[in-house]
Amino acid sequence: NAGVMQNPRHLVRRRGQEARLRCSPMKGHSHVYWYRQLPEEGLKFMVYLQKENIIDESGMPKERFSAEFPKEGPSILRIQQVVRGDSAAYFCASSPTTGGTGELFFGEGSRLTVL
Amino acid sequence: AQKITQTQPGMFVQEKEAVTLDCTYDTSDQSYGLFWYKQPSSGEMIFLIYQGSYDEQNATEGRYSLNFQKARKSANLVISASQLGDSAMYFCAMREGGNDMRFGAGTRLTVKP
Numbered sequence: 001n002a003g004v005m006q007n008p009r010h011l012v013r014r015r016g017q018e019a020r021l022r023c024s025p026m027k028g029h030s031h032v033y034w035y036r037q038l039p040e041e042g043l044k045f046m047v048y049l050q051k052e053n054i055i056d057e058s059g060m061p062k063e064r065f066s067a068e069f070p071k072e073g074p075s076i077l078r079i080q081q082v083v084r085g086d087s088a089a090y091f092c093a094s095s096p097t098t099g100g101t102g103e104l105f106f107g108e109g110s111r112l113t114v115l
Numbered sequence: 116a117q118k119i120t121q122t123q124p125g126m127f128v129q130e131k132e133a134v135t136l137d138c139t140y141d142t143s144d145q146s147y148g149l150f151w152y153k154q155p156s157s158g159e160m161i162f163l164i165y166q167g168s169y170d171e172q173n174a175t176e177g178r179y180s181l182n183f184q185k186a187r188k189s190a191n192l193v194i195s196a197s198q199l200g201d202s203a204m205y206f207c208a209m210r211e212g213g214n215d216m217r218f219g220a221g222t223r224l225t226v227k228p
Contacts, residue, residue: 033215042206042218043160056215089158093216102148104216106160 002027005074006092006107014115019079019086021110025094032075033104034060034067037089049075082114118142119207121219128197129227135182136192136222138207144168147211149190151181154204154221163205166190197226 005024013019025032030051035043045059049069060067064082069075079086089111093104120139128134140149149166166174166181174181182191190209194201202225210216 035218042220043208045215045217048215059215091160102210103150103162103165104210106152106162108159111158 004029004092004094004105004107006090006110008110009108010111010113012113012115013082015083016081019082019112019114021077021079021090021092021112022074023077023092023094023107024074025092026096026105029094029096029105031095032069033093033095034075034077035091035093037091037109039088043091046077079112082112084114087112087114118217119209119219121207121222123222124220125223125225127225127227128194130199131196133193133195134197134224136194136205136207136224138190138192138219140188140190140207140209142188142209142211144211147209149181149183150208150210150216151179151190151192152206152208152218153201154206156203160206164192194224199226199228202226 007022032049034046036046037043047060047067048056052071064080066078089109091106091109093106095104118141147168151163153161153163164174164176164179164181166183173183178195180193204221204223206221207219208216
């Protein structure tokens, strides 16, 4: 009964490279949320996706960042041409339904370090 | 606009004593959920407790209870009989109907032996 799975847990990139973070939601969950946590700060919402659809990307930077949740496979958060300010923990969460006020189930996070 | 406010960046409590972590929120929705998460130094987000806006009784989960005051829009977390393992960051969060979850800035709790 696996929870939300994120990989890699740790990723190191040099400035200008690309980072790809993956998230497999809990079984039966079709809604995925990505959050970013800068050091010593709370989680900031980035994007909310359902299968093959971006529902709300109001928290995602307009440039260099993109997210997808294909029909098959994990959700992917992609950061192009990374900069030092992208160094953060990126959390994925999933939920089974929309329209609710219930719990989101979080993965353990992916920690990106940009050198 | 900030929807979740945690005014205590850091708190200290003596082992075995109770501690209250403050949280206020802002919403015009009638239906919403309030949450507390714990984040230890290892980094994962651990769900602690949930309060629905229509729940009349305060939520409790073991040593955790949520002091829900709807008119004041506050949802304080009370941890009873603190343990050394309770030392962590604590985040208050709110989810309005159908939307994502928004988090406060967090409170760092340190339990002293």
